[in-house]
Each structure stands twice: as C-alpha cells, then as structure tokens.
Amino acid sequence: MYIALDAMGGDNAPLSNVKGAILFAKECKQNIGIYLVGDKSKLEKLLKKYGGEDLPIEIVNAEEVVEMDEPPSNVIRKKKKSSMYIAAKLVREGKAQAFVTAGNTGAAMAASKFIVGAAPGIERPGIAVAFPTKKEKPTVLIDVGANVDCRPRHLVYFAVMGHTYIKEILKTNDNPKVGILSIGEEEGKGNELVKETYPLLKMTKLNFVGNAEGRDIFTGDFDVIVCDGFVGNIVLKTSESLGTVIVEMIKKEVKKSIISTIGALLMLPALKRFKKKADYKEYGGAPLLGTKGACIITHGSADAKTIKNALKVSLEFVETNFNDKLKNNLETLLPEELKKIREEEYGL
C-alpha cells in the first residue's frame, strides 16, 4: 500500500511534510510506502538531512506548486504539473490508496473531487469536519464545501457518510445521532432543501434526531450534522475566523495593563491545552468521504506531527475498508425510495 503526500502544500512545506513523513514511516509497523510528491532536489536534500533515506519513502517529482492563495480551480485547470495534482492522480490511477495534503483547502477539495474522483456507487463525496464540542467528543459537520447546490438525497448520503465516519474512524458513538442543520428545532422549520430532506432522513435507519441549530454544532448533542456545502463552508470559515478574532481581541485588551499581561502568562498552559482541544486538525484533518481510496485535507499550518497524524488517519481509512463499509451502510440504512434511485444510476 502507498500513500501519496503532497509534499509542497501547506505553510510549512516542504520541511514539515518531509519530517511528518519520516515520523510516520518510523512509527508505522506495517509495510506502507509513501510517495513524497514535489520538488525532487529539495526533497532529496531534506530526506537526507533528517534521516529518511532508508525508510519506505519514494520521491515523485512535481515542477509546480499550488499556492495557498490562488484560485482553487487552478489545480485542475492550470497546474497539472503541481505536487497536489500529481499526488491526487496517483490515487486515481490506483498507484496509491490515499491522498494527503496540507495545501490550499479549496484546491484540495477540487483535486479530491475531480482528480481522485468519487468511489464507485457514490454520487457526491462530501467533506467532513470534526468540530470540538463541550462534551469531549466532536460533532461532524458534512458537507463543508465540496457540493455547493445540493438535492435532498445528497444530504441523506452525507448523513450515511458522517454516520460511517463516526462509527468506523472516530469511534465516538456506535449509533451516531444525526441532525440536519436548520433554523429552528421543530419539524417544518427551515428552507426548502431542509423541508424536503427531513422526511427522507426520517425514513432511513439512521439515528436521526431532527433539526440542529447553529448553536448545536458545539454542544455535543449531535454526532453528525448534515448541510449543503455552501452553508457548511460558511459555518466552517466563520467559526475558524471567530476563534482567531476572539483571541486577538482578548490579546489587545490584555496588553493594555501589566497585571492582565501577567495573568495571561499564568494562564498560558491552560490556553494551550484549550487550543489543542479546539483545533480540528487534532482529529487528523478533514476527510473527503466517498472518494476513491482516502483523501485527507489537513490544516495549512500543519507541523510535522499534524502531517504524521493525517497520514495515520488516511491509513486508518484504507485499513478499515471505509469505502466498503460506507457502501454497505448505503445499502442497509437508506429508504427504499433512495435505493431505487441508486440502483437506476449505478446498477447496484
């Protein structure tokens, strides 16, 4: 088995990526190869410098890099020689079983969706993000950006994907509680999409508990919350940004007095523990569920440990046979109406 790692993606690439690959290869007990995709001469030097020469790490040259701030569509249109494109293509071609990147998130979504592509029988892969909650277990929001306009059945598929992710990978609940993101608790509240999806979700064999509101993302009362990728992406970016702004605003106020500054210093270890818990990269990054093999998009600011974790999670997806379990769940959990649509479309 091989994992294709985009060695040039991320704020600390390629250094952290190479170090992360080395950490992973040293810790990993199975025989897993890593394709380190990127600037060959740079990667060779780094591998040598950090003692990765005799590990099962193979360099695949890529001349271009998708920058963190360029339009996501560039990866599929303009930069076919980029490390991200080539790493994704290795999975598409079956040469690798997992694709891991810390690069431009939008581009990573596009690469996973259009280059790696959907697994057989999956209409629309969805990106899942595990949000930290009050309850020491995450809530998975899906989709956070791979599918902008969705039909009701897509949200039902996302629910099954989220269910499978919680059950097989995060293992935080054996019978995950599933909700649909809306603007009121009662059935009948929401936009057209929600109103049409609600009865379908009720018909599934999922543990569907009804509408979730924005506030429920962080309470831990739900294991999975589904929404279309437009809403999910806005929620994700709003939350990330609010976290940062709150910290900045507090820092600004703290700096106005010496006493507060001392207070902040005394609090530092607690703040660091909080930061670690609050960061979704602690869960190894965001997987694009329902693609061929496994696609893991991790944080742009990933350090070596984060890259190692993302590689581990990608391995877990492959070893668990996540896609088989997902397909099986789609067959056993969906209502007859949706199974018929799937049969017609995929001959399943």
Add this chain to the structure above:
Amino acid sequence: MYIALDAMGGDNAPLSNVKGAILFAKECKQNIGIYLVGDKSKLEKLLKKYGGEDLPIEIVNAEEVVEMDEPPSNVIRKKKKSSMYIAAKLVREGKAQAFVTAGNTGAAMAASKFIVGAAPGIERPGIAVAFPTKKEKPTVLIDVGANVDCRPRHLVYFAVMGHTYIKEILKTNDNPKVGILSIGEEEGKGNELVKETYPLLKMTKLNFVGNAEGRDIFTGDFDVIVCDGFVGNIVLKTSESLGTVIVEMIKKEVKKSIISTIGALLMLPALKRFKKKADYKEYGGAPLLGTKGACIITHGSADAKTIKNALKVSLEFVETNFNDKLKNNLETLLPEELKKIREEEYGL
C-alpha cells in the same frame, strides 16, 4: 411619539424592562411616551418601587407572556393576549411608532414581520445584526432570519437596508462597503442565489465590493454583508454559541490549576472589556429593517442598561425618519430592472 415596550420579554423581565424604561424616560430630553406592555399589577408595583410614577410611562395590560423557549409561531397563532403581541399591535395600529422587545427572538421576528408588518413599498423586511470586528467598527449581516428562502432581488433590498442602517444609524461609514456572503472571493463562486444576485448588486449604485467569505464577517473589511435568512440565522447562532463554548472550554482548562486560576483573575478586567466589545447588544440590539415604525429585538439577557439602549436606538430610527431614507435609497440606488419590479408591485 410613543414606544411600545414588551415589558414581559427577556430573562430578566419585567424587572430590567421597567428599570430600563425608567432610565430612558429620565435621560430622554424629548417628550417621548412609553407603553409598558404586560402584567398590570406587577408593572404598577415595580414602577412605584423604582420611582417611575411621574414619568411619561403608561401601562398597557397583557395577560399572557410568550416564553423564551416556546415555538416562535405561538405569538401570532396562540398568544394574542401576550405582551409581545399587544406591543407589536400598538405599532401596527399607529398608536406607537416603535416596538422594542428582549423576548424570544424567533417570536420577536414573527411579531415584527407579521403583526407590525412591512413599511409601504418594502417587500421583505430583514433583520440586521452588527457583528464586532477587529477594526473597532461593526459589520452588519442582513438577513439573519426573517426570510428563509429568498430571491435575488430580496438580497439587493437587504443591501440597501444595510447601507442605510450603517449610514444613518451606526454612522461608521458614509459610503458603506457591501458584500455578499459566499464561499470564495471570485465572481462566479457561490450557490445559485449568489450567482444570480451578484450581477444585480453590481448594477446598483451601492459601494458593492464583491463576495465576502465566512471569515470576512469579523475582519471589518465589509460594512454590510447580505445573505438569505437561513444562512444568516445559522451564522448568528453558530457565532453566539462558539463564543460561549470557547469561554466555557477555557474556564474548564483554567480550573485545573491554581496558577491558571490566579492568572484568570488578574485578566478579569481585560476579559470584561472584551466581552463588552464583542456583544452585539452594545449596538442596542438587532433592528428589523423595513417594517412600519421601528422594531428592535434586543438580547434575551438584557439588563436595564441594554433595554435603555434599545429604546434609544428605536427613537433614533424614528427621529432619523429611517423608513423615508430607506425608501429614498431604494429609489436612487437600485438598478432600473429592480425599480420596474417595484413600480409594478407598489405603484411607486
């Protein structure tokens, strides 16, 4: 002029509401009457106790209360004797010019929309919330829940409402920068609604600067960001909840050590200043723009000062002739296409 105050709405009602009304009446230099709507005997006692007897405050009896956790639709369907219903009706009937409530937010939206009703020439009132940003000036998000499914022209009207709110009431920018909430910066990114609204916004005479992403709500780079009420409501509730959860999670970590606890105590004044800046109730609450008179929905946890601020803001709306300015802006800023629709619908 009269302001109708829902005296029974809010976590601290009726005490804070009565105190807030008294504070307002004492500070206000104009001849403004307040209708204090709620349980007559309770309100009489409180008014007497806190020295509000000789102020221009008139009690209007209401036998019922819309509770904070009941379905919003109850205010219009089941509780026509509630303080919220009766206060809103005073504006509808022209007996008061402004409606202020700290009650159940969903019910307050329903009361503003269906009982007070839209101002002549306004198709869809929208709720505006001023979010705190890094730049010591707010970003107004509109609509945050009054209109679940929207057509492109509604978002354009919201943009004009937000523009007018910034310019006439918050006064933080004379030529407000307007954006549309989406999931990528470039034109062409977004869901169907965004893609159809973008060219319309470009045709207006507003200072339209393009797509805003979730993260832009808190940067202060935009003065107004428009979205449909479904997305806006989810963003609002997600943000409120995330703020609370972050504080709770930090507290939990802090309590694990005495040193951190001392640190937190030293930081307390800074944290309080931050909390004040971060709370949108500091801007006097969220107005429902485009209704008859003025409708101000303030925070459920409103104390006397917050109620006073909300009353002041409602007065400002009336004194500024906000609705006239809004109508004027709709006439001067909209593109011809939308003006024609408005002419046909309203004979304007």
